[in-house]
Amino acid sequence: ETGVTQTPRHLVMGMTNKKSLKCEQHLGHNAMYWYKQSAKKPLELMFVYSLEERVENNSVPSRFSPECPNSSHLFLHLHTLQPEDSALYLCASSSMNPGNTIYFGEGSWLTVV
Amino acid sequence: AQTVTQSQPEMSVQEAETVTLSCTYDTSESDYYLFWYKQPPSRQMILVIRQEAYKQQNATENRFSVNFQKAAKSFSLKISDSQLGDAAMYFCAYRNNAGGTSYGKLTFGQGTILTVHP
Secondary structure: OOOEEEEOOEEEEOOOOEEEEEEEEOOOOOEEEEEEEOOOOOOEEEEEEEOOEEEEEOOOOOOEEEEEEEOOEEEEEEEOOOHHHOEEEEEEEEOOOOOOOOEEOOOEEEEEO | OOEEEOOOOEEEEEOOOOEEEOOEEEOOOOOEEEEEEEEOOOOOOEEEEEEEOOOOOOOEEOOEEEEEEOOOOEEEEEEOOOOHHHOEEEEEEEEEOHHHOOOOOOEEOOOEEEEEEO
16 A cells, blocks of 8 residues: 555456546655556557646547646546556655655556457 | 666566666756666555765665766666565666656666566
8 A cells, every 4th residue: 555546457448438437546745647558569658747737648649638626636537548558657745846756546457349 | 868778678586686787877967866766566665775866875675776877977786685575576777866856757667577586
């Protein structure tokens, strides 16, 4: 238990569905991240929120839509995904000091059929 | 842009033996942090060890130690007295501190799968 909780752990969705991934951190951090982990590729940073403001968006397709309503919660809204979007989506959080550790959740396995 | 390279897709070690995982990185920055994360089959990324670039002394955490060669941009992880529970994917990661950025993003290597044989 690292203090970062992701739900659901597994999600199967059709290409026309709309679903959301949820992340909650109990560590008092003020920066949150979404990473994508695909087979045979390095982890890719998707989004960064600092003090509930999006500070980075790494050319992620608009079918992925993040939301950070407060410093403890982060969502990733999914719609009209493609099969190649199937991956492990990892949420993480940290404090503002870049030297501090980034803590990860256990990930949400997404399969797009 | 910063890049992190792990040239060993897979490594194996006998229980109780020592293994070293390699990592090199490329950056033009002088102030940054390096990390080794472990990802067991549960898929949770767990921090193993971290190194501040401005510190010359190599970090150690129990059976885990690093060999940080700043000039060579090399950051290897040594696992001593390997245990079955050490079996996992290991990722090397870089995080810069350029310009006093109030947050930092991790750049990961491709990972090394470590197998521990009993």
